[in-house]
Structure formats: C-alpha cells, structure tokens
Amino acid sequence: MCKDCGCTIAGANSGHHHHGEEGHHHHHDHLHQNPQLNDKKTIAVITKILDENDRQAAGNREHFDEAGVLAVNLMSSPGSGKTSLLEKTIEEGSLKIAVIEGDLETNRDADRIKAKGAAAYQITTGTACHLDAHMVHHALHELPINDMDVVFIENVGNLVCPASYDLGAHLNVVLLSIPEGADKIQKYPVMFRAADLIVFTKCDLLPYFDFDMTQAKEDARRLNPKADILEVSTKDEASIQKWINYLKFKKELRG
Numbered sequence: 375m376c377k378d379c380g381c382t383i384a385g386a387n388s389g390h391h392h393h394g395e396e397g398h399h400h401h402h403d404h405l406h407q408n409p410q411l412n413d414k415k416t417i418a419v420i421t422k423i424l425d426e427n428d429r430q431a432a433g434n435r436e437h438f439d440e441a442g443v444l445a446v447n448l449m450s451s452p453g454s455g456k457t458s459l460l461e462k463t464i465e466e467g468s469l470k471i472a473v474i475e476g477d478l479e480t481n482r483d484a485d486r487i488k489a490k491g492a493a494a495y496q497i498t499t500g501t502a503c504h505l506d507a508h509m510v511h512h513a514l515h516e517l518p519i520n521d522m523d524v525v526f527i528e529n530v531g532n533l534v535c536p537a538s539y540d541l542g543a544h545l546n547v548v549l550l551s552i553p554e555g556a557d558k559i560q561k562y563p564v565m566f567r568a569a570d571l572i573v574f575t576k577c578d579l580l581p582y583f584d585f586d587m588t589q590a591k592e593d594a595r596r597l598n599p600k601a602d603i604l605e606v607s608t609k610d611e612a613s614i615q616k617w618i619n620y621l622k623f624k625k626e627l628r629g
Contacts, residue, residue: 427539430507434514434542441519443472444625445527447541449565450549451558452531455575457483459549459606460526462614464490469523469621474513476505476530483528493517504536505529511542524621533558537565545624551576552583556590563597571602571620578607 438445448456464471464487472493475484484496495516497509510527519525527543529536537548548569550558553576559566566572572594580587591603604620606613 427507430511431540431542434507434511435544437511437514438519438525438542438544439628441522443519443522444524444545444621444628445541445543446524446545446547446621447527447529447536447543448547448549449529449533449536449568450531450551451533451554454531454549454551454554455608456528456531456549457486458608459573459575459614459617460487460492460528461490462608463618463621464492466614466618468618470521472517472519472522472525474505474510474517474525474527476509476528478503478530493522499530503530503532503534504539505541506539507541523625533562533565537562537568544628545570547571547573549573549575550590552579552585555583556585556587556593559590559593559597566594566597566601569598569601571604572598573617574603574605576607577605577613578609 435445448460450456460471460473463469473484473487473495475481475487475494475496476499477483477496478499478501480498481496484494487494495513497505497513499505499509505527517525527541529541546568548565548571550556550572552574574587574590587605594601594603602620604613604617606617608614
C-alpha cells in the first residue's frame with residue numbers, strides 16, 4: 375500500500391501533500407474503517423491532505439470542461455484489460471483520444487497506446503498505489519487535451535485506494551474481468567460503489583470460468599443501483615461498439 379493516503383500510520387504522519395479522496399463522507403469513512411487511524415492528530419493531517427486533493431480535482435474538472443473533453447477514470451485490479459480496451463477504442467477511430475497512464479514502474483502501457491496512434495503521458499508513481507489529482511494536473515499540461523474528445527486516466531491497478539480519490543474526471547469506470555471472479559464485487563464494495571459504469575471484461579472467457587454473470591450484476595446493483603453495466607470482449611466488435619456509443623452519449627450530454 376502507499377505511504378500517503380492513510381494505508382499506513384507512517385504515511386499518515388508524513389504530511390505528504392499529494393493524495394486525497396472524493397467527497398468528505400467518503401474519505402472519512404475510509405479513515406474510520408482503518409482501526410490504526412484512531413489518533414485525532416493523524417486524522418487531522420490526513421483530512422488536510424484529502425481536502426487539498428479535492429481542491430485540485432475541482433481545478434482539473436474545470437480544465438476538462440474548458441477543453442470540451444469527457445474525462446474518464448479507469449480503475450481495476452492489474453490485468454483486467456484496461457489497456458487492451460483502450461487499444462480497441464483507439465483502433466475504432468471515431469473518437470479522438472488522449473491517455474494519462476498511471477503505473478508503479480515502466481512506460482509499457484503508454485508505449486502501447488502511442489503505438490496505436492494516440493497521445494499518451496505516463497505517470498510512474500513509485501510506491502504510491504493510486505493516482506492523485508496533483509499528478510493528473512501535471513499530466514494535463516503534457517497532452518493536447520483541447521483537440522480531444524475523451525481523456526482517459528488509466529489508474530494504477532488496485533481495487534482499494536483508487537476508488538476513493540477524486541481526480542477531476544467526469545466518469546469513474548470500474549473493470550472486472552471474468553477470470554478474476556464475481557466475488558470481487560462483495561470483497562471490494564467501496565470500489566464498486568464509486569463506479570458510474572461497471573464493465574465486465576474478457577466475456578469471451580465466460581464458458582471457461584465459474585462466473586455467474588446474473589449474480590454478479592445483482593451484487594453490483596445491490597451495492598450501486600445507479601451504476602450502468604456493460605459486458606465487453608475485445609474479440610467482440612459489437613460489444614466494443616456499445617462501449618464507444620456509451621462514451622459518445624456521455625460526451626454529448628456534457629455539451
């Protein structure tokens with residue numbers, strides 16, 4: 375876990391200025407769910423960090439609005455297919471796309487995106503297990519967002535911390551791949567409650583895994599009745615088109 379968001383007492387007392395969470399009730403819940411975080415001074419320090427992040431996130435959202443782009447925060451565990459989905463979205467060709475890539479190390483995902491012809495900027499977070507609004511703000515100045523339809527923020531692969539951190543995106547999208555198992559929804563409820571859209575990926579593998587899609591959708595809707603749900607396979611062009619149509623519809627609604 376990262377050293378800055380309250381995952382550890384050491385990080386909580388560090389006073390690092392980068393990390394924050396979406397909404398006061400969310401980050402207060404996050405703090406009190408951790409039995410280590412029962413010191414008033416510690417909670418005060420973390421709350422200040424979170425509030426600073428929220429202010430930066432609001433600034434990021436203004437940048438996206440001024441540029442007329444739809445900003446999408448993609449979250450999931452490692453290996454769920456975030457980068458593969460982005461590659462297919464770029465290949466389809468009807469949306470102008472830029473990508474902010476977040477990973478602990480290496481530029482591999484950004485290189486994959488650039489190879490498809492889209493603009494990308496890599497953020498290597500080192501030990502931090504999620505992106506924050508300050509990191510995203512820096513990346514915005516490295517990408518031609520004014521010429522884009524959609525800016526994707528591919529968050530660090532992690533089903534815990536990224537769920538709570540407001541980056542300034544318009545949509546939070548959570549991916550869950552079939553091989554991961556439907557039980558992840560109940561095991562990581564904060565992540566799925568934070569989603570505007572839940573995308574079940576690698577659906578071509580359903581015949582080979584014990585994954586009850588009906589139950590998974592029921593679990594997801596019980597946690598988050600307002601979330602939209604899509605089933606996607608990168609080998610099924612019709613499902614990719616549904617995903618792209620969803621993005622176009624959301625962008626149109628923003629004007």
